[in-house]
Amino acid sequence: MRRMTARPANAHQARLLQLLRDGGPNSRAQLGDQVDLSRSKLAVEVDRLLETELVVADGLAASRGGRRSHNIRLNPGLRFLGVDIGATSVDVAVTNAELEILGHINQPMDVREGPVAVFEQVLSMAAKLRASGLAEGFDGAGIGVPGPVRFPEGVPVAPPIMPGWDGFPVREALSQELGCPVMVDNDVNLMALGEQHAGVARTVHDFLVVKIGTGIGCGIVVGGEVYRGTTGSAGDIGHIQAVPDGRQCACGNRGCLEAHFSGAALARDATEAAQQGLSAELASRLEANGGLSAADVAAAAAAGDATALELIREGGRSTGQVIAGLVSFFNPGLVVIGGGVTGLGHNLLAAIRTQVYRQSLPLATGNLPIVLGELGPTAGVIGAARLISDHLFSPA
Amino acid sequence: MRRMTARPANAHQARLLQLLRDGGPNSRAQLGDQVDLSRSKLAVEVDRLLETELVVADGLAASRGGRRSHNIRLNPGLRFLGVDIGATSVDVAVTNAELEILGHINQPMDVREGPVAVFEQVLSMAAKLRASGLAEGFDGAGIGVPGPVRFPEGVPVAPPIMPGWDGFPVREALSQELGCPVMVDNDVNLMALGEQHAGVARTVHDFLVVKIGTGIGCGIVVGGEVYRGTTGSAGDIGHIQAVPDGRQCACGNRGCLEAHFSGAALARDATEAAQQGLSAELASRLEANGGLSAADVAAAAAAGDATALELIREGGRSTGQVIAGLVSFFNPGLVVIGGGVTGLGHNLLAAIRTQVYRQSLPLATGNLPIVLGELGPTAGVIGAARLISDHLFSPA
DNA sequence: CCTTCTTTGTCCACTCAGTGGAGAAAGTTC
DNA sequence: GAACTTTCTCCACTGAGTGGACAAAGAAGG
Numbered sequence: 023m024r025r026m027t028a029r030p031a032n033a034h035q036a037r038l039l040q041l042l043r044d045g046g047p048n049s050r051a052q053l054g055d056q057v058d059l060s061r062s063k064l065a066v067e068v069d070r071l072l073e074t075e076l077v078v079a080d081g082l083a084a085s086r087g088g089r090r091s092h093n094i095r096l097n098p099g100l101r102f103l104g105v106d107i108g109a110t111s112v113d114v115a116v117t118n119a120e121l122e123i124l125g126h127i128n129q130p131m132d133v134r135e136g137p138v139a140v141f142e143q144v145l146s147m148a149a150k151l152r153a154s155g156l157a158e159g160f161d162g163a164g165i166g167v168p169g170p171v172r173f174p175e176g177v178p179v180a181p182p183i184m185p186g187w188d189g190f191p192v193r194e195a196l197s198q199e200l201g202c203p204v205m206v207d208n209d210v211n212l213m214a215l216g217e218q219h220a221g222v223a224r225t226v227h228d229f230l231v232v233k234i235g236t237g238i239g240c241g242i243v244v245g246g247e248v249y250r251g252t253t254g255s256a257g258d259i260g261h262i263q264a265v266p267d268g269r270q271c272a273c274g275n276r277g278c279l280e281a282h283f284s285g286a287a288l289a290r291d292a293t294e295a296a297q298q299g300l301s302a303e304l305a306s307r308l309e310a311n312g313g314l315s316a317a318d319v320a321a322a323a324a325a326g327d328a329t330a331l332e333l334i335r336e337g338g339r340s341t342g343q344v345i346a347g348l349v350s351f352f353n354p355g356l357v358v359i360g361g362g363v364t365g366l367g368h369n370l371l372a373a374i375r376t377q378v379y380r381q382s383l384p385l386a387t388g389n390l391p392i393v394l395g396e397l398g399p400t401a402g403v404i405g406a407a408r409l410i411s412d413h414l415f416s417p418a
Numbered sequence: 419m420r421r422m423t424a425r426p427a428n429a430h431q432a433r434l435l436q437l438l439r440d441g442g443p444n445s446r447a448q449l450g451d452q453v454d455l456s457r458s459k460l461a462v463e464v465d466r467l468l469e470t471e472l473v474v475a476d477g478l479a480a481s482r483g484g485r486r487s488h489n490i491r492l493n494p495g496l497r498f499l500g501v502d503i504g505a506t507s508v509d510v511a512v513t514n515a516e517l518e519i520l521g522h523i524n525q526p527m528d529v530r531e532g533p534v535a536v537f538e539q540v541l542s543m544a545a546k547l548r549a550s551g552l553a554e555g556f557d558g559a560g561i562g563v564p565g566p567v568r569f570p571e572g573v574p575v576a577p578p579i580m581p582g583w584d585g586f587p588v589r590e591a592l593s594q595e596l597g598c599p600v601m602v603d604n605d606v607n608l609m610a611l612g613e614q615h616a617g618v619a620r621t622v623h624d625f626l627v628v629k630i631g632t633g634i635g636c637g638i639v640v641g642g643e644v645y646r647g648t649t650g651s652a653g654d655i656g657h658i659q660a661v662p663d664g665r666q667c668a669c670g671n672r673g674c675l676e677a678h679f680s681g682a683a684l685a686r687d688a689t690e691a692a693q694q695g696l697s698a699e700l701a702s703r704l705e706a707n708g709g710l711s712a713a714d715v716a717a718a719a720a721a722g723d724a725t726a727l728e729l730i731r732e733g734g735r736s737t738g739q740v741i742a743g744l745v746s747f748f749n750p751g752l753v754v755i756g757g758g759v760t761g762l763g764h765n766l767l768a769a770i771r772t773q774v775y776r777q778s779l780p781l782a783t784g785n786l787p788i789v790l791g792e793l794g795p796t797a798g799v800i801g802a803a804r805l806i807s808d809h810l811f812s813p814a
Numbered sequence: 815c816c817t818t819c820t821t822t823g824t825c826c827a828c829t830c831a832g833t834g835g836a837g838a839a840a841g842t843t844c
Numbered sequence: 845g846a847a848c849t850t851t852c853t854c855c856a857c858t859g860a861g862t863g864g865a866c867a868a869a870g871a872a873g874g
Binding site: 445446447450457458461481482484485486487488 | 825826
């Protein structure tokens with residue numbers, strides 16, 4: 023299939039495309055209800071969109087009584103590629119223009135192997151998805167990387183956990199390889215976009231998404247838009263001090279949140295506890311697998327292991343401590359907890375909630391939900407697709 | 419003089435008014451350079467503004483070679499009232515439409531006396547300014563109060579240091595008394611607006627203003643707009659934990675920033691030190707005045723008193739500790755320190771800077787100026803005038 | 815001093831987005 | 845089958861905005 027290159031010619035068309043993306047197929051009349059344009063003008067703009075083949079006619083709409091109306095929908099052949107590069111694995115997914123996931127692959131991988139090796143793998147995963155008949159090509163791609171990004175250029179800047187990526191022209195390189203427009207962002211920001219598009223944050227305008235994976239990061243949404251900060255490092259909360267004079271952190275300081283609680287820190291603490299004979303449960307898992315991960319701790323806690331539970335609670339306390347500060351400062355309408363450690367589930371959530379509700383003032387916490395993300399591992403790729411679709415569905 | 423009631427009829431007129439406010443008198447041609455409208459259209463809109471008397475013709479403009487052109491300026495009879503209600507004093511000022519301060523009064527006062535008593539005083543101060551011939555009436559007023567505000571309604575919500583104000587319809591009451599439109603906001607937000615309009619933050623889009631007065635608060639500006647949070651309590655950083663298991667705070671927790679450093683805390687610590695005989699300098703001042711304030715500590719430090727210096731340094735460390743967290747999270751392009759304690763000057767600033775630069779990551783601090791506010795006690799009233807002018811100079 | 819060039823302001827015909835009413839087509843309801 | 849609704853199309857009309865022509869009023873240069 024020939025790839026779409028058209029872009030909406032004006033704000034009306036952009037608005038219509040976004041409505042069709044978020045609300046699915048609609049009749050002209052239904053679109054008119056949402057868009058505050060005269061029927062005549064609407065018809066003109068829809069006709070122009072039909073000419074560009076960005077949207078197509080699609081059978082009859084459900085009758086609301088009266089003359090039957092034809093549905094309009096985004097071209098069902100449009101395909102977006104969502105890529106979520108984590109510290110230790112990659113997610114690649116194909117979506118249609120309505121951002122529904124048509125296919126999704128996850129593979130372990132180490133970002134530290136550098137951009138060239140990683141992109142080779144990403145491209146082969148994309149090729150696999152294409153080969154399985156889900157897409158003949160891509161109309162756009164969104165990429166998430168685990169570090170700060172200079173957003174307009176799509177270039178990672180000084181990423182601590184991914185040396186070798188600093189300044190690598192991710193956007194340009196991938197755009198060339200894939201032959202389609204590409205947008206690059208921090209993985210946490212994409213998770214926020216994902217939860218906003220299809221998850222728990224659909225109705226909230228100002229919220230935070232705290233992602234606890236190998237590291238810890240925070241996505242900030244202000245007025246419905248992702249806030250990235252002056253140099254693209256906004257939300258970098260892993261190195262906020264959670265425990266004064268606490269553990270030595272790789273960044274050179276002591277007591278950073280990330281040093282006390284994250285996938286990596288949790289695994290290390292669990293291993294230590296097992297070796298010290300504090301937990302038979304953890305020790306047996308350590309012996310069985312030759313190592314421990316956050317998932318092992320979750321399983322041990324679920325089995326009632328007191329040490330594992332205490333590790334989770336302690337981590338929740340540290341995290342809650344930091345989040346409490348952010349809540350006082352930012353006064354969000356919602357806090358979403360996500361990332362690899364969501365397997366720790368409600369034990370973690372309860373510890374965080376306790377700490378936040380205790381430490382922040384009632385005006386900020388009064389009506390503040392703190393919840394787990396709804397989308398799990400798909401949040402990132404959905405957010406990536408959303409990122410590129412926002413770009414393509416806006417006036418050129 | 420008859421008060422102006424007109425509002426710009428469209429976005430073009432609003433834009434023109436804002437240009438004239440921020441750039442002073444301008445010829446039609448100069449306006450045309452900034453506004454991307456055809457000369458014809460511009461002339462039409464300017465003529466309409468002249469009809470409303472919001473702007474007036476004002477002599478000849480400086481020649482740029484060619485036919486001489488007439489200047490356009492905002493009506494010089496327009497007057498805004500800026501009111502900044504602090505915990506222990508009130509500032510009231512009159513400005514013209516270009517937000518230049520024409521008269522400014524400061525009076526001590528205790529907010530805890532409640533809204534009725536305070537407004538009586540504010541109104542009498544406004545009357546005094548009017549009587550001195552600076553204004554015959556006001557075209558709009560901006561009010562800052564030291565606590566969270568539900569912004570759209572202009573009503574304080576659950577303000578900790580001003581009991582009796584909760585839910586008081588400040589905006590409506592003052593609008594009735596003054597007979598002009600009124601907008602209400604948190605005093606720290608107004609300080610941020612002031613520094614943005616006429617101070618150090620003129621060219622920055624994302625920045626923080628930390629006001630250290632009787633309490634501690636933070637103004638947040640995102641993309642040039644003040645961010646107020648979901649319930650209007652954004653920036654309420656006084657109760658973020660700065661010292662674990664630290665001092666008991668009035669809010670019920672321990673170690674809040676405000677309990678360790680603020681005008682009130684500093685005065686208390688200084689008194690304690692004087693009584694314990696740690697500082698002859700402070701002790702003599704205590705005896706002379708019967709009490710100590712932040713200004714006394716500043717003076718003692720300037721005189722070389724080691725105890726006073728250490729108090730300031732210690733406070734700067736606590737504050738810097740919290741600001742470091744905010745910088746990591748928010749990645750601002752500028753941090754402004756202001757409020758009553760700016761008298762502490764560079765000793766304080768140095769302590770804050772040291773702490774922030776040490777604790778936050780290089781990407782966030784790399785090019786981050788941390789500076790004192792430029793406007794001092796006028797920042798609040800200028801911000802107040804700016805608030806109401808933004809409201810009045812936008813399409814109705 | 816006069817010519818030439820530039821800047822500024824005014825006028826006017828023209829374009830184009832957008833409106834809203836009339837009417838046709840195609841349903842539902844009773 | 846009559847009456848009412850909903851949807852879609854057509855079309856004359858409005859009004860914002862453009863850009864070119866022209867006039868007015870200065871500066872620069874010989």
